[in-house]
Amino acid sequence: MDIEEFRKAGYRAVDRICDYYASLSERPVLAQVKPGYLTSALPHEAPQKGESMDVIANDFQTLILPGITHWQHPSFFAYFPSNATFPGMLADIYASSVTNPGFNWMCSPACTELESVVMDWAANLLGLSSSFHVASGVGGGAIQSSASDSALVAVIAARARFLIAHPDVPAEKLVIYLSTQTHSLGTKTAAILNIPFRALPVMPEDAFSLRGDRLRDAYEEDRNAGKWPFVLIATVGSTSSGAVDALEELGPITKDFPDFWLHVDAAWAGVSFSCPEYREQGRLKEINAFADSCCVNFHKWGLVNFDASTLWLRDRRHLTEALDVSPYYLRNKHSDEGTLQFRDNFSSDFPSRLQFFYYILELIGTVIDYRHWQVALGRRFRSIKLWFVLRSYGVEGFQNHIRKCVRLGTLFHDLLSTSSIFEVVTPRSLALTVFRLIIPDAGADASSPPPASLARPIDLQTLNELNMELHHRLTEGSGPGGEDDKLFLTRTDLNGKVCIRLVVGAERTQEEHVQRAFDILCKVGKVLLNDVTPIREP
């Protein structure tokens, strides 16, 4: 493929993306395919002879697009958002054109330096303390692929700090603390590192946020049993219900425990800190005061194409010293009799005095080698996405997006609160509402809805089955309007209560989409309630 063929194919790709976004709202949100649809449509081997890009690109349209669930759809309210934006796509194009593995400064100086700069831009945008800025020379941030990667490396840093401070503690005595609402990243980190975890319980009356006394009690119990809890993965904006752990209680307590690390996972909610009015409910002040590390996923609600999980550390050396394998060689007693050199794709070799000069700068903490901040050696040029997005939207544009979503999420919450057949299960968290279908008082109808508190008591199991059935009808389009009544939402379970979540986050979502979602819910819900009359009239 020569340059002119690429130009033609590139223009066509841009045109097709334009067509895609122009037609997006008319597509169904959820891919309308069955498992195996693509596997059976494709040959078992690559072709012997090269094919033309026209043919390949047409297959993208006819084979791939039908199997895509449209996360950018204005009626996408499931999971959490995963924003893609035009500036983010353009950044990806430019980054892709200068592909390089970016493992050290020399590899491509722009990659390292831009990442340091935009991580400070992002810290500023969110109001993170200057301790977390790269420019502080002590703290700093890096872009990871996901909140799971961020949590993993944060716990590795925490473990290194703890074991260095407590060389006599056997590693098998370590325990990771989570709450029962922590995302799977907590248990996955524990599984990867083969360290036991303890999931601290949370209560509905605390809106599922972790309280300080739970932490203190567990810690005392574990210490008495000879165990060493060394890190808490706290959450600001939990996956199930958007709960915010009580950092104002947890933070000071963590400081009472020796070398105990506080990691705050604000993957979804963290971008709301761009608006000062949401900082208090998200406990930004406490993050700034107490967190050792903090993660925010700009690739969720933050307008940056997946992947861009920003991780900040208060003292970056805990991480870089844990993951820099050159001193690790020196520490390890198993390095055998052979000549053991440091083979980091030569990143430790200094091909020139310039790079040696750079190495000195690194030692004194004025520059960064991002290979020591992550699992992999090589890395993609991701900072350019953050740079393009923050410049193209500006702080104000970014804030407008967040505020619009919270406003629409509030609209949905308020609509739902007026309904007699639904109840809001936990307090609205930003743009997320968690609710369930209930069986209203027998006399109730839409024209005179009774307050939710009058809803007839009914056993939990029945309500759970009812909500599972509602969710099924919405997803499958088996409501009265068929396909028109399809709605892709996520189900969750809060201490045994089956609920449904609706979160606003897509860039193109407007009031009409939220209103339509509410209307469908009411319509399908009412038909379902009629279908289960035997329950209603015992």
Add this chain to the structure above:
Amino acid sequence: MDIEEFRKAGYRAVDRICDYYASLSERPVLAQVKPGYLTSALPHEAPQKGESMDVIANDFQTLILPGITHWQHPSFFAYFPSNATFPGMLADIYASSVTNPGFNWMCSPACTELESVVMDWAANLLGLSSSFHVASGVGGGAIQSSASDSALVAVIAARARFLIAHPDVPAEKLVIYLSTQTHSLGTKTAAILNIPFRALPVMPEDAFSLRGDRLRDAYEEDRNAGKWPFVLIATVGSTSSGAVDALEELGPITKDFPDFWLHVDAAWAGVSFSCPEYREQGRLKEINAFADSCCVNFHKWGLVNFDASTLWLRDRRHLTEALDVSPYYLRNKHSDEGTLQFRDNFSSDFPSRLQFFYYILELIGTVIDYRHWQVALGRRFRSIKLWFVLRSYGVEGFQNHIRKCVRLGTLFHDLLSTSSIFEVVTPRSLALTVFRLIIPDAGADASSPPPASLARPIDLQTLNELNMELHHRLTEGSGPGGEDDKLFLTRTDLNGKVCIRLVVGAERTQEEHVQRAFDILCKVGKVLLNDVTPIREP
């Protein structure tokens, strides 16, 4: 930014990429900037108001491009290649337009299914045994971000298999085996997992490949000391010299050890298996017979833009069961009194009967949920790059690229072999030659070069300093021709011997670029030898 603004900016991006590639060979390979160049050129905060994409894209041209080291340059011979191709870039554009986190089938069915299909295409291309194919229902592959990620998850799977088979072995008795030539991914995996490693020695007379007796001796010694080696990370094509470990010896030995895992890192050399004539030297037959897992980076020499590290496993369940945290919850004794649910962004909730059907398929092994194959939950749509590249080049085009690079690497090797001032240090490995400057016999000149074996013996330290100086002059352009004599190569150290590496791998490299590199080496090398006359005439 609306659709028409995106179209305009997209066309412009494509045009600029075309300009970039048209002018690439006239640019210097190495970025001509000093540390801090970009940091000092950019503001400390994101702008309040959004900026136009014209301004942003212009800054890419004027600020970013000068700080890029051009890995696609036809004269890039350093490290290992990191190919970017037009089909790969186009795939990235399309993938970026439908951004989604792809953590399960429902998320976007096309992402999961295409990955399964192209992993089998790639396995077929490389001649991997059908045991490694997804279609086998037992083995299979996934795209990871890097060879370090691949090694990490392979060792996690190995650890899980071993500890399940040996529940009485304490985890702190485990040992990871590497060789002294294993890439830093080995020691980094050990650092992450906090498991000791032992780096087995390799010898120059074996061309730095790991031999079987070293493994057997170490294993016996460690077992006698009560330790449990459970995995060997072997290498096909080492970073320093392209060495291939003696899998024909190692493979059978690993089968003598209980539940011992063989991971083969063929990150660079693996793509050469696409050509049948390179399979024997790369020990493909032994990989197929003995390896439990195997990694090949298509993003190095394999024409796919970073990142695309393909990892295959002979039995995928060892990995998916180790990283699926739902059973982990059940196994863990620390899950406390609270209601602990599985919160994997709801990926375990089945929003519909369709997804439940899919879950059943997964249980019986006919479909894949890639979130259990990696550290992160979310993942990018990377399979499309592999799909576009393999279709656009076809098997023949892919083979032509590999063969051309080996031919040019051989050309360089043969040119160097005729020179009196250089010696080849290890046997050429595919397109990689490792060499050093030597001090020829006093009477030698270019017109009557003596064989390298006649080179005057000189102490190692002096030769090492000479080669470091040569490398410095090449990198800095301080040879006789100044900037014209710049050459970006990587230095390495083989059991104490400082060497220089030249590897051919860029798509645009032609004979003239290799010839020019050789000419520069001769010119700068001769001047350097003249400068050190005191050494030559004691």
